[in-house]
Amino acid sequence: MSVGVIGIGAVGLFVAHELSQMRYSVTCYVKREDQKATLEREGIQKDDQTPVYPNVQMIHSLQAHDWLFVCTKQTDLDNVVKQIDQTNDKINRVVFLQNGLGHVEKIKDLKGLQKFIGVLEHGVKRVNDHHVLHTGRGLIRLAPLNHTKTSSLNHLNHDHFPIIIEDSLQKTLEEKLVINSVINPLTAIYGVKNGTILEVDRLRRLAHQLLLEATEILELDDRVMWGRVESVCRNTSENTSSMLADINRGRQTEIDYMNGYLVRIALEKCPTHELIYQMIKVKECLSEV
Numbered sequence: 001m002s003v004g005v006i007g008i009g010a011v012g013l014f015v016a017h018e019l020s021q022m023r024y025s026v027t028c029y030v031k032r033e034d035q036k037a038t039l040e041r042e043g044i045q046k047d048d049q050t051p052v053y054p055n056v057q058m059i060h061s062l063q064a065h066d067w068l069f070v071c072t073k074q075t076d077l078d079n080v081v082k083q084i085d086q087t088n089d090k091i092n093r094v095v096f097l098q099n100g101l102g103h104v105e106k107i108k109d110l111k112g113l114q115k116f117i118g119v120l121e122h123g124v125k126r127v128n129d130h131h132v133l134h135t136g137r138g139l140i141r142l143a144p145l146n147h148t149k150t151s152s153l154n155h156l157n158h159d160h161f162p163i164i165i166e167d168s169l170q171k172t173l174e175e176k177l178v179i180n181s182v183i184n185p186l187t188a189i190y191g192v193k194n195g196t197i198l199e200v201d202r203l204r205r206l207a208h209q210l211l212l213e214a215t216e217i218l219e220l221d222d223r224v225m226w227g228r229v230e231s232v233c234r235n236t237s238e239n240t241s242s243m244l245a246d247i248n249r250g251r252q253t254e255i256d257y258m259n260g261y262l263v264r265i266a267l268e269k270c271p272t273h274e275l276i277y278q279m280i281k282v283k284e285c286l287s288e289v
Ligand SMILES: NC(=O)C1=CN([C@@H]2O[C@H](COP(=O)(O)OP(=O)(O)OC[C@H]3O[C@@H](n4cnc5c(N)ncnc54)[C@H](OP(=O)(O)O)[C@@H]3O)[C@@H](O)[C@H]2O)C=CC1
Pocket: 006, 007, 008, 009, 010, 011, 012, 029, 030, 031, 032, 035, 059, 071, 072, 073, 074, 076, 079, 080, 097, 098, 099, 100, 120, 121, 122, 123, 124, 125, 126, 239, 240, 241, 242, 254
């Protein structure tokens, strides 16, 4: 089986590594020549294991695959969707693994292939362009878009790469959105690892306040969701959240698809999320300087 992985950052390195270990024919798609050269030379290293050597191509050379995993940020999806659209007569199934909400509409426009949207609950930390740390064992939750059959997903499910099929796409994404809209901005504002949120009482209380607003807007059970936030903080305690990683690298964050999404749908009735949203926007401006 041939699998393509687009976007070889923290998530893409991990996904491409695990699929390569399952002996699939994996091709990584990147947008920088220097990352292509590094991956060809060094392979993908997970933790301190021996590297695996998937194929590496530039994104404009996207080829035919049985499965395609899209592991870019939400902010890069427009370009990627355009690229897949130009290639889609050769691609059978696509899995999108972005955090946040707002991408489903863009993806719906892709015709002629089976689409799955999912969330990755592993702790992953990018060390550099070819090395990733697996900081917390988790799983991938996937839901089909537009009544796609799910039986083909069984081929991808593996003990060290568990995939769960969820019935409700919206619920899966909303629950992950709650987790990210609490953990990501707080870790990015204070420059701390995920585990610190539970360790510092004032930070924990601020996290809980964000949780209460988010669960009220999305009509989710706040006790259940607080339990999930706590468990993600514990399982990924040593992780740098993707938003903190973006701020540290002077990149645009996904805040518009997380707290920004909540602010938009709640019509400004979520003051803590609105404040946090503004604070991250200021951080983005400052880190560009
Ligand atoms: N990091 C984490 O712990 C987790 C992240 N997520 C979610 O997964 C998604 C990816 O996150 P993460 O891996 O952290 O992000 P990264 O920024 O580490 O990686 C994204 C990668 O996509 C590449 N990219 C961007 N545009 C293109 C393109 N047009 N063609 C090919 N490659 C492209 C970037 O390349 P370049 O470096 O050249 O810009 C980068 O390597 C996000 O939605 C995030 O919220 C989900 C769970 C955990």
